[in-house]
Amino acid sequence: MITLGRLIYKATGVMSKKGIVKNCEKIGKTLAGEIKTNGGNVEVKRVSELLEQTIGKKKSAKITIAEDLDTFKAFAREHLSLSDEVAETHFRYSKSAVILGKNGKVLLSLRLKNMNEAQALNTTSHELEHVFYNTVSSDNAMIRAIRKCIPENILNNIQKRHSSFINDTILDFQCALIEKSNLGSASSRLQDFTEHKAGIEGLLKQTGFKTREQLQDSIRTVIRQDIILPHNNGINLDLLKILRKGIQDEARAYKVGGRVLGHFTPNENISKSEMLGQLYDEAAIVLKGEIKNQRKNRWRKLFGKPQIDYHVPKPTILESSEEFKPFSVLKVVSEDVPQQIKTALNKKAPDFN
Structure with missing residues (x-):
């Protein structure tokens, strides 16, 4: 049956977020049904086939799905200018990854060999949502249109200046949410x-x-202490908007993976993945309110009125105090790990997918 959403996608190449979730769930449930019928586990080749059937040969041709290190290193070298050493370290310290490359190219790196069927189905469905969002969503179409209007050297300069800071901010916020979960x-x-x-x-x-x-309120405190910059920094509004889009994308991905898991292993209770998706939804609601506050600040500035500084300083934590406990810390001790990766990993970072 051809739906309206399918017709719109055929005509525009753009899929709604609801359509993305629906199609990713469909792929995941198809894989789950095949495993139940035929045994085995999720196969990368089969994922590629289902992806092509869903978004078409032209779109899927830009998406590489692999689970080996060599493909990961080659993609990172070509599209991110990462050395093989750094790429391998990223590979070793991640369970799966979606990497955006040049000219709309995407790598979906799945490490399914060491996962059981439930883990593989959840991971695959989760990461497919990210792939769809970054290739066929309206947000992605808008980003591509904007990029065409910006000279490449300016775009590269913006990415070098801000991408690391934004990625770290999103990571830290996810760590805080997972800690609360x-x-x-x-x-x-x-x-x-x-x-x-x-x-x-x-x-x-x-x-x-x-x-x-x-x-x-607890989520809002994290945002105002850890995300919003002090003294009404001009980047606050844009930072919060980017963060909200990222959190909404993660919420959809967690819920897709959790629903596929529930289809494969029926349970009267909600999966942990879906529960985390619900928590991310609450965070998105709070972020919406904080974005509204920052917009009001811009109007206050425009009309020469005093702005409200929503940044809240963190309380001082004394070393002798047992009241506050820090995040669990992932320590990298191997001398083989490059210094830049040690710096990135030796920070508050609870284990999350």
């Missing part, structure tokens, strides 16, 4: 279910908050 390790989140039903009540029980307002 109380969902355990990445391996557990890929295959296990919570003890709660879907919905806000289940989310509150999982996170330990009594009300939705308390949960959102």
Whole structure:
């Protein structure tokens, strides 16, 4: 049956976010059904076939799906100008990855050999959502249109100046949300279910908050302490908008993976992946409010009125205090790891997919 969304995609090459979620779930459930019927596990070749059937040969030709290190290094070398040593370190310290390259090229790096069926299905569905969002979404189409209007040297300069800071900000915020989720390790989140039903009540029980307002206040505190820059920095509005889009994308991906997992392993309770997706949805709601505040600040500045500084300084944590406990720290001790990767990894970073 040809749907309206399918017709629009055929005509424009753009898929709605709802359509992206629907199609990624469909691919995941197809893989789950085949595993139940024929045994085995998720195969990269089969994922490529289903992707081509869904978005077409032309679009899928720009997407490389692989699980080997050599393909990862070659793509990183060509599109990101990374040395083989640095690329290999990134490969070793990640479970899967979606890497955006030049001219619309995308690498979906899946490491499925060491995963069981549930983990592989969840991971594949999750990462496919990111692939779809970065290739066929309306947001991606808008970004490509804007990039065509900006000279390449200026675009490269902007990326060099801001991309690392933005990526670190998104990473730190995700770390904080995962810490609040109380969902355990990445391996557990890929295959296990919570003890709660879907919905806000289940989310509150999982996170330990009594009300939705308390949960959102906790998220807002993280944003104002760790994300919003002090003294009404002009980048705050754009930073929050980028962060919200990233968090919404992650929320969709977690929920897609969790639903496919629930299809493969039926359970009356919500999966850990879906629960995390719900938490990300709450974060997106809070971010929307903070974006509104920053927009008001721009109007205040325009009319010469005093702006409100929404940045909240972090409380001083004394070394002797047991009240505040830091994030778990991922330490890299191998002398073979390049210094730039050590610097990136020796920071607060709970294990997450």
